[in-house]
Structures are given as structure tokens and as C-alpha cells.
Amino acid sequence: METLIKFDVQNERNLTMLVDFYELTMANGYFNKGVENRIAYFDMYFRRVPDGGGYCIMAGVEQLVQYLSNLKFTSSDIDYLRSKNIFSEEFLEYLADFNFCCDVWAIPEGNPVFPNEPLVLVKGPVVQAQFVETMILLTINHQTLIATKANRICRAAEGKTVMEFGSRRAQGYDGAIYGARASIIGGCDSTACTIADKYFNVPAVGTMAHSWVQLFDTEYESFKAWAETYPDNCSLLIDTYNVLKSGLPNAIKVFDEVLKPLGKRPKGIRIDSGDITYLTKKCRKALDEAGYPDCKIIISNSLDEHIIRDVLNQGACIDSFGVGERLITAKSEPVFGGVYKLVAVEKENVIIPKIKISENNEKITNPGFKKIYRLFDKDTNVAIADVLALSDEVIDDSKEYEIFDPIHTWKRKKITNFYVKDLLVKIFDKGKLVYTSPSVLEIKEFAKAETNKLWPEILRFENPHTYYVDLSTKLWSLKQKLLLNQSK
Amino acid sequence: METLIKFDVQNERNLTMLVDFYELTMANGYFNKGVENRIAYFDMYFRRVPDGGGYCIMAGVEQLVQYLSNLKFTSSDIDYLRSKNIFSEEFLEYLADFNFCCDVWAIPEGNPVFPNEPLVLVKGPVVQAQFVETMILLTINHQTLIATKANRICRAAEGKTVMEFGSRRAQGYDGAIYGARASIIGGCDSTACTIADKYFNVPAVGTMAHSWVQLFDTEYESFKAWAETYPDNCSLLIDTYNVLKSGLPNAIKVFDEVLKPLGKRPKGIRIDSGDITYLTKKCRKALDEAGYPDCKIIISNSLDEHIIRDVLNQGACIDSFGVGERLITAKSEPVFGGVYKLVAVEKENVIIPKIKISENNEKITNPGFKKIYRLFDKDTNVAIADVLALSDEVIDDSKEYEIFDPIHTWKRKKITNFYVKDLLVKIFDKGKLVYTSPSVLEIKEFAKAETNKLWPEILRFENPHTYYVDLSTKLWSLKQKLLLNQSK
Known part of the structure; x- marks a missing residue:
């Protein structure tokens, strides 16, 4: 029994x-x-x-x-x-x-x-x-x-998109599921938690992990495979090897070679490590110059209301924040x-x-x-x-x-x-x-x-x-x- | 649907x-x-x-x-x-x-x-x-x-009993259930989480809340009712009104009047507020003098490994710690x-x-x-x-x-x-x-x-x-x- x-x-x-x-x-x-x-x-x-x-x-x-x-x-x-x-x-x-x-x-x-x-x-x-x-x-x-923590974080983001990304660091399964629910109530735009979407009809979102990039022989090849699979919704994670030397140029190359011939626009690039302010400014400039001013820049990496406010004050070029562990556990308190x-x-x-x-x-x-x-x-x-x-x-x-x-x-x-x-x-x-x-x-x-x-x-x-x-x-x-x- | x-x-x-x-x-x-x-x-x-x-x-x-x-x-x-x-x-x-x-x-x-x-x-x-x-x-x-947090807390308690009391402050239902399980793995002796006992066969414990004391017309009456119900397992919460002026003397009176004639010994008293070191020393002395040196003193109130170590260093007279929110959420981190x-x-x-x-x-x-x-x-x-x-x-x-x-x-x-x-x-x-x-x-x-x-x-x-x-x-x-x- x-x-x-x-x-x-x-x-x-x-x-x-x-x-x-x-x-x-x-x-x-x-x-x-x-x-x-x-x-x-x-x-x-x-x-x-x-x-x-x-x-x-x-x-x-x-x-x-x-x-x-x-x-x-x-x-x-x-x-x-x-x-x-x-x-x-x-x-x-x-x-x-x-x-x-x-x-x-x-x-x-x-x-x-x-x-x-x-x-x-x-x-x-x-x-x-x-x-x-x-x-x-x-x-x-x-x-x-x-919900209260999410509300603080969303206020800091000043109307920019905030996505709840914390399931893996939640305190238990309900911590993830109901935490996603409460995050939306507090103001988040979407969640990575699929089951929360299914149960509560709140939008689940997500693109790729570093492992997608690593599975292929080269970063370029992995980006190309992604763009071919999701030409209408192509966001690329560009920090697996080196953001500026490798990830960013490979992303632009794939936007040019795969999406452009199809008449599609890229959705975004995501950065999950490194100096956010510095990197996003460089990326914004390069994307604009390459003809992709509409390509969003998505940031994740231990964000909370203080870091978000700080990087925005510094002029970081960010359209969207993926907020994980510090939201789903209300880490600061x-x-x-x-x-x-x-x-x-x-x-x-x-x-x-x-x-x-x-x-x-x-x-x-x-x-x-x-x-x-x-x-x-x-x-x-x-x-x-x-x-x-x-x-x-x-x-x-x-x-x-x-x-x-x-x-x-x-x-x-x-x-x-x-x-x-x-x-x-x-x-x-x-x-x-x-x-x-x-x-x-x-x-x-x-x-x-x-x-x-x-x-x-x-x-x-x-x-x-x-x-x-x-x-x-x-x-x-x-x-x-x-x-x-x-x-x- | x-x-x-x-x-x-x-x-x-x-x-x-x-x-x-x-x-x-x-x-x-x-x-x-x-x-x-x-x-x-x-x-x-x-x-x-x-x-x-x-x-x-x-x-x-x-x-x-x-x-x-x-x-x-x-x-x-x-x-x-x-x-x-x-x-x-x-x-x-x-x-x-x-x-x-x-x-x-x-x-x-x-x-x-x-x-x-x-x-x-x-x-x-x-x-x-x-x-x-x-x-x-x-x-x-x-x-x-x-489990890691529980292990720290139990080490600080130096072999004294540690009870996991955090369900109400857990991050979701699984936070409570699996948190209780992990707390036992980390070294806790028991939990207040009943369903964790049922599922994992770990001892669930608990006595009374302040509301029990308040439901009766007087504190004395409430203690008497408890001692009559649980003569073999009588622990009384003594801080609803005033620990030293009211709770402690009422508890001793009930031990004398209800338990002693039945040949039963009291199990403990619990304090959930106030200066733990001061109050437990006073309580220990009074219980010893009243002939109850075997009556345990149980403490709860936002405890963690640092507070436990500190009050023990100060010579607080404690047999058992009920640890809640700071364990079940690993509050410090x-x-x-x-x-x-x-x-x-x-x-x-x-x-x-x-x-x-x-x-x-x-x-x-x-x-x-x-x-x-x-x-x-x-x-x-x-x-x-x-x-x-x-x-x-x-x-x-x-x-x-x-x-x-x-x-x-x-x-x-x-x-x-x-x-x-x-x-x-x-x-x-x-x-x-x-x-x-x-x-x-x-x-x-x-x-x-x-x-x-x-x-x-x-x-x-x-x-x-x-x-x-x-x-x-x-x-x-x-x-x-x-x-x-x-x-x-």
C-alpha cells in the first residue's frame, strides 16, 4: 500500500x-x-x-x-x-x-x-x-x-515586456505553476511555464537554449536550422560562444540568408550573460545598421527590479526582460x-x-x-x-x-x-x-x-x-x- | 471545458x-x-x-x-x-x-x-x-x-530537537509537502505537515495555536481543557497574553491540578514571541522549582541557524526548536x-x-x-x-x-x-x-x-x-x- x-x-x-x-x-x-x-x-x-x-x-x-x-x-x-x-x-x-x-x-x-x-x-x-x-x-x-514581486519588477521595466522564466528554480511544482499565474496577475506579459498556459490561458513563450546551439556543429548551422523551422518567429540566443565576435554576426547572417529571401523579419536576439548594458548597445547598433531596427533585444540572467532599473538608467537597449529565479522565489524577501x-x-x-x-x-x-x-x-x-x-x-x-x-x-x-x-x-x-x-x-x-x-x-x-x-x-x-x- | x-x-x-x-x-x-x-x-x-x-x-x-x-x-x-x-x-x-x-x-x-x-x-x-x-x-x-538549509539549522541546534513548522509560509503546496520531506532528509526530527507524514512516513507533530487559548473564556480554562484531552501529551502554548505573568503560572497550575492527580507528567511549554533567552531561563527555573524539570521548553518564531546558535550561546534553556518560514523557503538564500x-x-x-x-x-x-x-x-x-x-x-x-x-x-x-x-x-x-x-x-x-x-x-x-x-x-x-x- x-x-x-x-x-x-x-x-x-x-x-x-x-x-x-x-x-x-x-x-x-x-x-x-x-x-x-x-x-x-x-x-x-x-x-x-x-x-x-x-x-x-x-x-x-x-x-x-x-x-x-x-x-x-x-x-x-x-x-x-x-x-x-x-x-x-x-x-x-x-x-x-x-x-x-x-x-x-x-x-x-x-x-x-x-x-x-x-x-x-x-x-x-x-x-x-x-x-x-x-x-x-x-x-x-x-x-x-x-504577484507583489512581479508588480515591482514590471514597474521597473517601464512598460517593456516582462516574461516569467523561473520554473526551473521555483520551490516545488506549484511554486512554478501558481507562481506563473501570480506573475501574470502582478503584470508579467507571458511565462515560460507551459502548463500554466494550458490551465490559466496565459501566454507561454520560449525559443531556444544553449544546448540547441551546441547540438549542431557550428553556431551558424544551429541558427540556420532555427530560422528554417520558425521563419515567422525567429529569436536567436547569441551568447553560447561569444556575443559580439560570433553570436551577433551569425544571427545577422542568418537573418540575411534565410529570412530575407522568404520576406520574413527576425523577431529577436537573446543575451543571457555578460555585461548587459555594453552588449545590448553594441547589438542594437549592429542590428540597426544591418537593416533590422525592428529586431527586439531580449535579456535574461538573474534580473530583478533593481537590475532592470539600473540597466535602463544606463541606456541599455532592451525590449524585453526574461525574469527567472528572483521573481519566482521573490528572492529578496x-x-x-x-x-x-x-x-x-x-x-x-x-x-x-x-x-x-x-x-x-x-x-x-x-x-x-x-x-x-x-x-x-x-x-x-x-x-x-x-x-x-x-x-x-x-x-x-x-x-x-x-x-x-x-x-x-x-x-x-x-x-x-x-x-x-x-x-x-x-x-x-x-x-x-x-x-x-x-x-x-x-x-x-x-x-x-x-x-x-x-x-x-x-x-x-x-x-x-x-x-x-x-x-x-x-x-x-x-x-x-x-x-x-x-x-x- | x-x-x-x-x-x-x-x-x-x-x-x-x-x-x-x-x-x-x-x-x-x-x-x-x-x-x-x-x-x-x-x-x-x-x-x-x-x-x-x-x-x-x-x-x-x-x-x-x-x-x-x-x-x-x-x-x-x-x-x-x-x-x-x-x-x-x-x-x-x-x-x-x-x-x-x-x-x-x-x-x-x-x-x-x-x-x-x-x-x-x-x-x-x-x-x-x-x-x-x-x-x-x-x-x-x-x-x-x-535539505541543505535544514542541515545547517540542525547543526546549529547541536542535537536538540528541530521540528519543521513552515507549511503556511511555503511557496505553494509542493513547497510545503516536498519541503517537509527535504527538511527531514536534512536532519529535522519531525514536521507539522500532516500530509507529508501520511505520504512519506515522517513524524507529524503539533499541539495548539493561540486561537485555542482565545476560544475559551480564560487562559487557565483553555489549558485545563487541553490537559484533560491530552493528558499523555500535554504541551501548552504560554504566550497568548503574557508569558511570565499569566501563561507560565497557568501552565504550572494545570500541570498540578489536572496531570498530577492522574500520575501524568507534562510534555512541554511553547513560546512563540518575546525575548527567547530571557523568557526560557525564567521558565526553566520556574518549571524546575515547581517539580517539572522534565518539562521541555519549545521555541518558535522566525528561527534560523544564526538565531539558534546565538540564543544557545547566550544560555537560553531550550529543548526543541520549531522552525518555520526561514527553513521552508530557505529565506537567506x-x-x-x-x-x-x-x-x-x-x-x-x-x-x-x-x-x-x-x-x-x-x-x-x-x-x-x-x-x-x-x-x-x-x-x-x-x-x-x-x-x-x-x-x-x-x-x-x-x-x-x-x-x-x-x-x-x-x-x-x-x-x-x-x-x-x-x-x-x-x-x-x-x-x-x-x-x-x-x-x-x-x-x-x-x-x-x-x-x-x-x-x-x-x-x-x-x-x-x-x-x-x-x-x-x-x-x-x-x-x-x-x-x-x-x-x-
């Missing part, structure tokens, strides 16, 4: 058991204490933007929907758990008949999101709402991390620190807000069942601030609204002439899916539009202005009360 | 299409030029050890075996490719009947491995040997990265830069070695179909050096053998009294699987034993001695000849 299981894991998966073991010991404990159906409210949120940036791009909701729609314990899962000798039969029977029945809200993918606001909110029997913690975090943490915290429980149909104190101040939670309102300027559509409020609060955008800093409360600002958007959208109603995910390319366009509504000061790479994420007066007062109570 | 595909991706996977698009355009090009069956030799290797370490721990071979055993293009894959309008029908028919027939060698998991030596070697028709590049790299890069390079082709049954020159010297490849010999001291079993040789070379360990630095060739050393091990093991013979993977726990033990054969100077965290990876005289001479030829 074990061999069979071992072989299943890569090709046939049920991710229900991808769960931290303590979710199961706690769930069994809730049963043991008869509190499994107590209604609990959990917030998933993060505390800081990676890379010191000003915002993140929400991503991963579609995969969260898939996970929650497919929650199911197989008999082999139950047998495995029974073998641990710590779970009650009553609990195991509950798992065998598991029927997800929570309410779930999420901020739709592509929205710019900020620290301390709930990206996902779960309400339901604690035994279920607790159980889904691991996968909610894993799913949203990963894709939001990569590869952890998105989302957390999942209990914020309220119900007792006799009354919501009791809960707070978690910590010796680390930033680990103190915002209590209660909440909403997030984003306030936009009515004339410019610029996002002014987000306000966390209790779920029964409504912000009346026909009146002036005062926001204030939740720590430095004397910092206050009166907002007028605004409209308000309720950011959290219901995706499951008592376990029933009530949300349809847009396509990845639709999400990408939405992300672009919403990002354009942020102040330029928020978009800055280094030391961006901090976007306002404030608490409503009611929520702020509740938090202060609970803090005082707890510290007594 | 699209909705169906979208839902399949998470739960039912065929990873055949997880491939860089250029592998497919190249494969189609080989067909177009009639060279698809030319026999090619590829090496997968890496150029430097992450974190400035002295060695890596090989991991991922079992998953590579699964991938290569399951290569199969479905009709929907073929339809998808056909829709691109660039692939010939002849090529698509070949894919539809794809039958893997390459020879594959790999260094078995758990072996310490070093830069520039082939970890995986593939020989076969170029159309196939090229195609598997993406997944070989993705699989070995990811698991070797995490989250990319393992393995590459896959063509090293030879056959023409009329003669092996023609190939080299890739580069303006970046470290990107120059070692040509030819190779073997790796590891030389061990006969008396001490210490690993002396690895020698890359051509495949027809045999190192006679009954005679003196001279090794030399491939760059600074005047640095020479005569080795006597040694035995030699051929590191690469055949895993596929003409496409047939000829290898059985050991269990993960067996690999972990093997890794420990093999790591113990390295000089302590190689094990150092900072500025370790560089282990010798030399070329045989024959291979070195071949490389020089090809370099001279190419640069003409």
Missing part, C-alpha cells in the same frame, strides 16, 4: 490533509470539550509589505475556492489518523462525513492590499474555521508574494508573513470580540467581526484610505468622514467628496460557493487599473508613503477596551 | 506539461531538422553552495523517478499544443506516443554534494533528454535547497542555481564532447560523458576529494593517485591509502526504472553518516574550507583543448 501512496502524491492529490497537525489536535480537542460548533471568526492578514514596498497585490483566491470546494477526507486519511491513537472515533466520524459549512469573505484578486487588513475572513463552527488555517495562509501567502487569527466567538448569538496580546506590539490583533471600506476621491478616483470597521458599521459617503491614525490618534484628517467600496466579497455562504473567479488576464487588467488609483508616493520602490489603514472610532474604542481589560 | 481543466489542476495532476515552452519549440525543431534521435548527454549540476556553506545535501531523486516514470501527454495536452500552430503533426504524434527511453544516473539522496559535479546525468535521444530539463532542475533544485547543460553528442557511435563558453567564467561547462569518484581515507573514512573523470576512466585505489586544482594547476596532492566510490547510480536504463528509493528516514540516516565523513573544516558555517572537486588529467586536457578550439 505504501508504494501506491508514494506514487499518488505527485499526480493525484487531495490537499485536504495538507494541514498543520495542530489543526487536527485542536479540532479533536474541541470535540472532546463539546465546543466544536461554537461559531468563531478568523481574520487572515499580513503585517508588512515585502521589500519595503508600499502595497501588495492580492492573489490566490481562485485556488482557495478550489481547496474549500474539494475538502474531503478519504478512508485512507481516516485510517492514517486513527493509527495515531489520539483522535476520538466521534471526531474521525465527523471528518469522514465532513461537510464544509462556513461563511468566507475575501478581497478579490488583483486588489492592492495593505498591512493589518483582513484579506480573508472566515465565520463558522470553530472545528472547521480553525482547520482551514494552513491552506488559506499557504495559498494567499504564496500567490500574493509573487521570499516570505509573505500572513497570519490567521481568532477575532471573535459567538455565545448565545452574541459576537464576543477577542484580542491576542503579545510582547511584540505588532503581533497584537484587531478584534471583532469586521469590514474594510476603501475611500476613493470622487473626482480623481484616487484611493484615499482604507477603514477597518465593525461589520454592522456603514460609512455614509454623502457626509464628511474623519479618519485618524490608530497609534498616533492626534493625526486626523477629514474626508469629503469621496465614495466608498466594501472590499471584502463573500465567496462561500454556509459552505456554498457563491463566487465566480475572473480569468487570470481579467485579474491582471483589474490589478493594473486599481494600482493606477494609488498615489504615486505609494508606488515608490524605496521608502514609499504609508497608505492609511485606519480603524473606525467604534473598532478603535473596542480594541482599547479589550487591551485595558487584558492587561489588568 | 475550461472550467473542468481549472478544477483539475489542484487535485489531479499530470506534470508532463510542467515544462519550459522552449523545450517544446526545440523538440519540434529537432524533428524538423531530422536530428531528434541524435544521442545527447546532459549534466545537471550547480555552481555554488547557498549561504556560503561548504556542501549541499542531495535530495529529490524519488520525485524525479516518479516524474520520469509517469511522462505521458494526454489528448488535451496534444490539442493544446496543436492550437499553437507552430508544432508539426509528426512531432505531435511522437508526443502522443511518447515512450521515455533515456539512461539516467543520479547521486543518491542524502549524499553531500559539491559545486560543478553532475548530480543527474541523462543520455538519450536529444528530443527526450532535452525535454526533461525543466523538471529535473525544478525537482532537484528545490529539495536540495531545503531561496534559490538553488542548478543548471542542465549539454556535454556531449554522439555521431556514428562516437562521443563528441561539447563545451559552453561564456563571458562569465563560472558559466563554462565541463565537457564529456563523465563519472564522479569520491576518494575516502582507508583508515578514517574521511572524504578526501571528488574527481570528475571521463566515463571510461577507472581510478585504481591500489595505487597512488595525484589530484590537482583545475584552475591553479600547480596545486597538487598525492593521495595514498584510499578507497574510491563511484557516486552516480543508474536510475533508468533505456527508460526502464532500475532503482528503488530508500525511505525518507533511511535517507536521513544516510545523510547524517555521510556528512560525518567530511572534514570539520568543510562543516563550518562561515568561510568553510573548499572541498576538492578536481578533474582527472584526461578530462582536464580535453577541456583545455576545447577551450582553445572555441576561442580561435
